Amino acid sequence: MxxxxxxxxxxxxxxxxxxxxxxxxxxxxxxxxxxxxxxxxxxxxxxxxxxxxxxxxxxDFQNRVPIVSYETFYPYIERVLKGEQNxxxxxxxxxxxxxxxxxxxxxxxxxxxxxxxxxxxxxxxxxxxxxxxxxxxxxxxxxxxxxxxxxxxxxxxxxxxxxxxxxxxxxxxxxxxxxxxxxxxxxxxxxxxxxxxxxxxxxxxxxxxxxxxxxxxxxxxxxxxxxxxxxxxxxxxxxxxxxxxxxxxxxxxxxxxxxxxxxxxxxxxxxxxxxxxxxxxxxxxxxxxxxxxxxxxxxxxxGVFYEFIPMEHIEEEHPKTLTIDQVELDKNYAILISTNAGLWRYKIGDTVKFTSTSPYRIKISGRTKHFINAFGEELIIENAEKGITAACEATGLSVKDFTAGPIYMQGKQKGSHEWIIECNAKPENPSEFIEKLDNTLRRVNSDYDAKRRGDLALCMPKVHFVNEGTFYSWMEKRGKLGGQNKVPRLSNNREFIEDILAFIN
CATH class of the missing domain: 3.40.50 (Rossmann fold)
Structure with a gap:
């Protein structure tokens, strides 16, 4: 051979x-x-x-063709799904x-x-x-x-x-x-x-x-x-x-x-x-x-033409888009693609940062819909993964899976983030893990740090450490094992948090 x-x-x-x-x-x-x-x-x-x-x-292309999400583009895709061509x-x-x-x-x-x-x-x-x-x-x-x-x-x-x-x-x-x-x-x-x-x-x-x-x-x-x-x-x-x-x-x-x-x-x-x-x-x-x-x-x-939307403009009805010659280093962009399979100015839902422009190198920073911003903290997946990695290194653990979502303010009770984390073992000192997670998030995300300062809007994270196999069993229940299925890391609502907590209790 x-x-x-x-x-x-x-x-x-x-x-x-x-x-x-x-x-x-x-x-x-x-x-x-x-x-x-x-x-x-x-x-x-x-x-x-x-x-x-x-x-x-x-x-001409940017002035004529609208930016689309899957939902707005679906009527065209549905026709192709049903057998129409061209x-x-x-x-x-x-x-x-x-x-x-x-x-x-x-x-x-x-x-x-x-x-x-x-x-x-x-x-x-x-x-x-x-x-x-x-x-x-x-x-x-x-x-x-x-x-x-x-x-x-x-x-x-x-x-x-x-x-x-x-x-x-x-x-x-x-x-x-x-x-x-x-x-x-x-x-x-x-x-x-x-x-x-x-x-x-x-x-x-x-x-x-x-x-x-x-x-x-x-x-x-x-x-x-x-x-x-x-x-x-x-x-x-x-x-x-x-x-x-x-x-x-x-x-x-x-x-x-x-x-x-x-x-x-x-x-x-x-x-x-x-x-x-x-x-x-x-x-x-x-x-x-x-x-x-x-x-x-x-x-x-x-066979892919790229455009990029600065994340601070992602919610605008007609955001200005950039081509690769206009992007800047270390800024968060949502990706638009036009492809040789017929996707046109399509938002794929991922966000990236450019780490080099000669040549053009990127790193994935998160998802346009996978974040927590319930209190202006703008926590993205990149932040969360750095926090989890640092906490695991500090406590000698290895992460298997995790997800997080907000705990909303109620009355005089301030908000916080709720995490469900599965490692290869449960930490001997959970407080050490949580403190390292929180400190790392504060270090890498200034908005999160500002909301945490003096517990202004966010209190210390609440963390559930679950047994090995928990996320596997939860994904199995949802019919999402294998392939490209993956656990949602962050959500700006409590849908996944409450579903997993109900599943394990």
Whole structure:
């Protein structure tokens, strides 16, 4: 298999020239993407409504085409779901990525065109390998198998001739034969819709494989690896997979899980960690500098045109949007995308900060709907994860999952935040954990600090430390195990807090 490793590595590494091209010419690259998208969609129904044939530049586009959320764009998507074609994009749409629905109780269906699958999602997968092999040219990924922990596919409830499912499942089902040969478990197991049965089969199969890499959401990967260790009795997983070298992760911040992976699962400096930003709507970024945790290169030639809304203007009816040449470092932006699957000026719900503009690197800072701002504290996911990480480090724990929401003011009682936290054990001194969490939040968020000063508007956080497996069982009850489903970290209301508390009491 070493010959295959050399051959595939050679061809994939040649792609670095193209990546370097958009690093050097980012603005020209984005304009090329924009012009191509507008030209190809000019005869679609959406393109005719908004006069794409007469759009000459980005300013024309921004003046004509409205910014949309899923809810406002859904009437168009619904028609495509029911089988109409050439509504949003000229090529036939037969696949739909089904979102995890963490920001909305309803499932969201995102069109996936052949172009977006090939020149966005698959291109991203090839480029992550390119960037990894550029950093570690002696890597031997292809001498073993790569484990993909994904979701499942179902018939489209609106049109049985098409399919819906997690983007991970769509990608796996349509992989080229050479790529399918290099991954595990077999496709019939990978696409099982019963997470419990899938987990058992994966454990059975992967014990017999020479695993060199894993691609998955940290939350579900932890569940799989812990079950595997329990069943095999290994002290760590390098005893089972001595050639393991890479964990590719996305969907949630890896920082709270990093120590667990480095000390419990893969205690070796020869194991590397690479972050990607692959959502239902597209593949947007890949970590290109292994010394910069949490920072990813924005991929500019994937058939996606980017705009950014400064978060202080997100609630405005017609906010001014910025292109990449107008963004500033370390400011919080909501992302808008226009894509080769027919999403136009679409708010995907994520927020990012730019950590570099030469080249353009981003880090995910949160969700536009996942925050707590009940008292003007503007707590975002990035703040929460820093607080949790610091508290775990101070108390020698590892976080498994958490969520938080507000406790509203009642009468003379001041408000606070209520947290439900699951670690690998309950802290011996809960007060120490809570104090470290609170102090870190005050350090990283000046608005939170101002409200906490003298208990002006916010009192000390209230924290429930729950048993291991609590969030897994809660997600199972909600029918949201596996795939890209994830626990909602923050909410500006008490919906999730009260549901979990009712579940455990």
């Amino acid at each position: 070493s010959v295959l490793n050399d051959i595939l590595g050679f061809f994939i590494k040649r792609r670095i020239e193209r990546i370097n091209e958009f690093r050097i010419n980012p603005h020209d690259t984005q304009i090329q993407q924009f012009d191509s998208l507008i030209y190809k969609a000019r005869k679609t129904e959406f393109g005719k409504i908004y006069g794409y044939a007469d759009i000459r530049n980005v300013s 509504v949003l994009w000229p090529s036939t749409i037969s696949l739909f990525s089904k979102s995890s629905g963490t920001t909305n109780a309803k499932s969201k269906y995102i069109p996936v065109s052949d172009e977006s699958l090939e020149s966005c999602h698959y291109k991203g997968g090839k480029d992550l390998i390119t960037l990894y092999l550029t950093e570690y040219p002696e890597a031997k990924l292809f001498e073993g198998k790569g484990l993909s922990i994904g979701g499942s596919l179902q018939n489209n409830p609106f049109n049985s001739k098409t399919e819906v499912g997690d983007i991970s499942a769509i990608i796996m089902q349509n992989l080229p034969q050479w790529a399918e040969y290099l991954r595990t478990p077999p496709i019939e197991v990978a696409l099982m819709d019963n997470w419990g049965k899938k987990l058992s089969k994966m454990i059975e199969i992967c014990q017999k494989e020479n695993l060199t890499s894993i691609l998955g959401v940290p939350t579900w990967t932890v569940v799989f690896l812990e079950r595997l260790m329990e069943e095999t009795g290994h002290e760590n997983l390098l005893e089972l997979w001595p050639n393991f070298e890479l964990f590719v992760h996305g969907a949630v911040n890896f920082q709270p899980y990093r120590e667990l992976f480095k000390t419990k699962f893969f205690p070796s400096t020869d194991v590397h960690y690479l972050e990607i930003y692959n959502a239902s709507e597209g593949y947007f970024a890949v970590q290109d500098d292994f010394s910069k945790e949490g920072e990813m290169l924005l991929m500019l030639d994937y």
